[in-house]
Amino acid sequence: MPRYDALLIVSFGGPEKHEDVIPFLENVLRGRNVPRERMLEVAEHYYHFDGRSPINDQNRALIAALKERIDLPIYWGNRNWHPMLADAVRQMRDDGVKRALAFATSAFGSYSGCRQYIENIEQARAAIENAPRIDKIPPFSTNPKFLEAMTGRVRDALKELPEGRLVFTAHSVPVAMAQSGPYVEELRRASAAVASAVGRTEWDLVWQSRSGPPTQPWLEPDICDYLRDKRRDAVIVPIGFLSDHMEVIYDLDVEARKTADELGIRIARARTVETHPAMIEMIAELIEAEPRACEAGCCPAPARPVRPFTVATAPISR
Numbered sequence: 001m002p003r004y005d006a007l008l009i010v011s012f013g014g015p016e017k018h019e020d021v022i023p024f025l026e027n028v029l030r031g032r033n034v035p036r037e038r039m040l041e042v043a044e045h046y047y048h049f050d051g052r053s054p055i056n057d058q059n060r061a062l063i064a065a066l067k068e069r070i071d072l073p074i075y076w077g078n079r080n081w082h083p084m085l086a087d088a089v090r091q092m093r094d095d096g097v098k099r100a101l102a103f104a105t106s107a108f109g110s111y112s113g114c115r116q117y118i119e120n121i122e123q124a125r126a127a128i129e130n131a132p133r134i135d136k137i138p139p140f141s142t143n144p145k146f147l148e149a150m151t152g153r154v155r156d157a158l159k160e161l162p163e164g165r166l167v168f169t170a171h172s173v174p175v176a177m178a179q180s181g182p183y184v185e186e187l188r189r190a191s192a193a194v195a196s197a198v199g200r201t202e203w204d205l206v207w208q209s210r211s212g213p214p215t216q217p218w219l220e221p222d223i224c225d226y227l228r229d230k231r232r233d234a235v236i237v238p239i240g241f242l243s244d245h246m247e248v249i250y251d252l253d254v255e256a257r258k259t260a261d262e263l264g265i266r267i268a269r270a271r272t273v274e275t276h277p278a279m280i281e282m283i284a285e286l287i288e289a290e291p292r293a294c295e296a297g298c299c300p301a302p303a304r305p306v307r308p309f310t311v312a313t314a315p316i317s318r
Contacts, residue, residue: 006073006092006100007287008134009063010085010117013078014053014246020081021046027080034211042211045250055245056081058274059105062243065275069284075100079120086124092132102136103283105242107146108190109139110173110183115299135293137286141186145282149273150190150239151197157235157270158198164233164268166200167226170240171247172207175217177302184219191239208238208256209247223252224259231263237270242279244272 015024021043029039046053056078063074073095077088092100102121106113118136125131140146158164168191170183178184187205195203206226210218227234236256238248252269260267273279 004072004099004101004135004287005097005132006075006095007066007070008088008092008100008102008121009059009074009076009105010102010121010136011059011076011078011105012055012245013081013084014055015046015081016052016056018047018051021051024081029211033213033216035213038211038213045246045254048250048254049246053246054249055243058243058245061275062105065280066283069280070287072101072287073097077124079117085120086127089121089124089131089134090128093128093130097132099133099135101287102134103286104136107139107141107242108170108183108186108240109141109299110181111177111299111301112173113183113299114139114181114294115301118294138292138294138298139182139186140282140286141190143282143286145278145285146273147190147193147197149276149278149282150194150237150270152276152278153270153273154194154198154235154237157237157268161233161235161266161268164235164266165230166195166198166203166237167223167234168194168203168205168237168239169208169223169252170205170238172210172219172222174212174302175219178219180302181299187240191237194237194239208251223256227256227259227263227265227267231265233266234260235268235270238272241272243274248272 013024015021025039025043059076063076066074075088075092077083077085079085104114104117121134121136125134170187173183191203191205204226206221206223207219208223210222212218221229223236236252238252241248256267
């Protein structure tokens with residue numbers, strides 16, 4: 001079994017003040033075909049909360065909880081904003097770390113949620129002489145403790161709206177990316193497991209937070225379009241997110257809530273797993289057990305779509 005000297009938390013990152021917002025979004029969108037008008041539209045989401053994303057504070061809370069449970073030193077680096085991943089890798093090297101285990105804050109397998117983090121880690125290592133070896137923990141959507149934490153959040157939301165339809169949400173991705181990896185199937189399985197655990201046989205999986213150009217097919221329907229189409233009370237479960245960061249609090253708590261109010265329907269929103277005790281125990285167990293790194297070639301970069309992708313272009317019910 002490899003011996004690890006440290007744990008590295010790898011996350012997306014987010015701005016912490018007004019003047020961070022545009023540079024942060026330019027980092028996120030660099031090399032992607034996203035119109036600047038769309039970037040400025042998303043910037044307004046951050047300005048709605050004074051330019052501060054909650055994601056960094058949520059990662060600080062996760063690290064604080066993990067420090068109470070594990071003995072390894074914990075480092076933290078982001079893909080898109082400070083603290084940056086390269087700085088974390090450099091600090092590990094300076095501290096004498098030889099081999100680290102990386103936990104990315106993404107439960108489901110996709111290029112952006114898994115393989116891209118591996119690439120980010122390797123890019124950071126390549127720029128730093130004598131960088132430590134870093135193995136990334138694979139996506140963990142089937143882990144019983146992740147499902148336990150999500151089930152607990154859903155039970156709490158159902159107390160608020162017991163008769164609401166269960167509607168699971170996740171970040172929309174391009175259809176080409178969905179076809180290249182296990183993202184949709186993993187989401188379907190996790191949603192089915194959580195629904196079953198709370199005694200529900202009927203549920204839907206929909207999408208949110210798309211950012212691509214209108215000409216590019218992304219997974220549909222969007223949560224707001226779903227609410228307009230179905231016009232029924234809903235318990236919204238952001239199963240595709242580990243913390244209540246910007247895309248959750250804006251797209252669901254602001255936009256979906258506004259849509260529901262306009263339609264005269266009721267919604268309740270389940271919390272994300274965040275630092276639920278089962279999540280902290282899961283991460284600790286993944287570290288303490290014989291860790292399994294991501295396999296070579298997992299979650300490849302998206303290819304051009306080669307066939308219609310109907311599994312995720314309509315609400316998926318069970």
